[in-house]
Amino acid sequence: MNVENKTIVITGGGQGLGRAMAVSLAEQGANFALIDLNEELLSESVALVEQAGSTAKFYVANVTNEEEVESTFKQIKADFGSIDVLVNNAGILRDGMLLKAKDGEVVKKMPLSQFQSVIDVNLTGVFLCGREAAVHMVENGTKGVIINMSSIARNGNMGQTNYAASKAGVVAMTVTWARELGRYGIRVGAIAPGVIRTAMTDAMKPEMRERLEKMKPVGRLGEADEIAHTVKYILENEFFTGRVVEIDGGLSM
Ligand SMILES: NC(=O)c1ccc[n+]([C@@H]2O[C@H](COP(=O)([O-])OP(=O)(O)OC[C@H]3O[C@@H](n4cnc5c(N)ncnc54)[C@H](O)[C@@H]3O)[C@@H](O)[C@H]2O)c1
Numbered sequence: 447m448n449v450e451n452k453t454i455v456i457t458g459g460g461q462g463l464g465r466a467m468a469v470s471l472a473e474q475g476a477n478f479a480l481i482d483l484n485e486e487l488l489s490e491s492v493a494l495v496e497q498a499g500s501t502a503k504f505y506v507a508n509v510t511n512e513e514e515v516e517s518t519f520k521q522i523k524a525d526f527g528s529i530d531v532l533v534n535n536a537g538i539l540r541d542g543m544l545l546k547a548k549d550g551e552v553v554k555k556m557p558l559s560q561f562q563s564v565i566d567v568n569l570t571g572v573f574l575c576g577r578e579a580a581v582h583m584v585e586n587g588t589k590g591v592i593i594n595m596s597s598i599a600r601n602g603n604m605g606q607t608n609y610a611a612s613k614a615g616v617v618a619m620t621v622t623w624a625r626e627l628g629r630y631g632i633r634v635g636a637i638a639p640g641v642i643r644t645a646m647t648d649a650m651k652p653e654m655r656e657r658l659e660k661m662k663p664v665g666r667l668g669e670a671d672e673i674a675h676t677v678k679y680i681l682e683n684e685f686f687t688g689r690v691v692e693i694d695g696g697l698s699m
Contacts, residue, residue, distance in 0.1 A: 447591055447681045449476040453526040455519075456480055457509050457575055458536030460487030462644050463595070465494065466670030467533060467677050472498035474678075479522040479529075480504045481575075482536070509536050509571030519578035528586055532579035533677060534572045534594045534616075540564050541605045561608045568612035572619065576634075580627055589631030593680055594620050596638040598694045613638070617690050624688030633687040635680040640694025642668040662695035 449471060458464040459480030465487075468478050472495045480495075480502060482488050488504035495502035503525055507518040523529055540563055546554040576592055583590040599606050600613040620636040627634060641647060641658055647667055650658075659666050676693050680686050 447530070447589075447684070449474050449531065449681060451475060451477065452530035453477045453479060453522070453528055454531040454533065455522060455529055455575075455579060456533045456535055457571070458482055459491050459504070460484045461491070463639075463642065463670050463673050464533070464535040465491045467535070467674045468495050468502065469498050470671055470674035471678065472500035472502075476500055476531075477526055478502035479526065481507050481509065481518060483508060509575055510566040512574055515571075515574040515578055519575075519582060523582050523586075528588050529579055529582045530588055530590045531681065532575060532590070532592045534575050534592065536571055536575075537568045537595060537597075537612075538564055539606075539609055541609065542607075543605055544607050556607060564608035564612050565615075568609065569615045569619075572616055576619065576623060580623070580630075580632060583632055584627075584630050590633075591681055592623065592627075592632065592634045593677055594634070594636045596620075596636045596690055598638050598640045598692065598697060600638055600690075620690065621688050628687065633680075633684070635686055635688070636690040637673060637676050637680070638690050638692045638694070639673050640668055640692075640697040642670055642673060644670065662697045664695035666695065668693065668695055 454476045456464045456468055460482030478495050480491050485506050492502040492504050505518045507514040540560050542556050544556055545552050572594055594616045596616045597613040599610045602610050617636050620634050624634040676691050
């Protein structure tokens with residue numbers, strides 16, 4: 447897909463990877479609809495996209511709320527005329543062990559609320575936004591692209607029962623949607639990043655960062671631009687669908 451004048455919706459576009467994707471793709475002249483919970487961060491992202499030469503609008507919405515998602519996508523369609531690309535990027539972490547034991551006795555277990563909060567954003571949010579984007583693409587005859595953000599943690603990771611399960615589910619939905627929506631000319635792909643340099647990793651203790659860097663054959667963390675580059679690859683390569691790109695510097699966990 448050539449994204450010039452196309453409408454790209456990015457959830458979690460207020461900061462981090464979502465913002466980096468928008469700013470990076472802005473050079474190609476797409477229009478952006480950025481969804482997030484935080485209005486202040488969203489307006490900063492819109493200003494950065496506009497500086498980079500594209501049009502952008504923001505929408506404050508919670509991706510876990512069905513009514514908000516439905517009305518937001520309707521509004522985006524009304525504002526821009528079409529929805530060509532969705533990057534399902536909003537996601538959260540609420541790490542913790544399944545249980546903790548002392549002297550053979552379980553002293554703590556992961557509360558259902560901690561498990562559910564991650565499933566709500568990372569899995570239900572992806573489902574709701576993907577469904578609404580697909581509705582508009584099919585009704586409009588748009589041969590669009592949906593990209594879902596998974597993670598290397600999808601293979602299972604210590605302390606991430608909730609996150610790993612959600613990110614594995616995202617890949618399963620990706621393959622399912624590619625098969626179901628291919629008949630409408632819609633492609634669906636997923637990206638599974640390793641550890642990418644963000645405000646969170648910048649704030650880590652140096653020894654923790656060094657340990658993470660050593661786990662990667664490339665010897666460093668990933669850059670947000672390298673994830674944006676992967677988004678561009680999926681958009682441009684018309685033969686890509688139903689698969690996940692692992693972009694993790696060869697990390698072995
Ligand atoms: N940064 C990494 O190293 C890394 C690695 C693998 C996967 N990922 C995935 O990439 C995506 C982006 O990660 P990031 O590091 O930029 O995260 P981030 O925390 O910097 O940004 C996520 C954004 O999503 C928004 N968000 C959270 N809950 C929301 C909700 N209910 N409704 C609407 N917006 C909501 C947040 O406000 C935030 O702006 C996530 O899905 C994450 O799991 C990131």
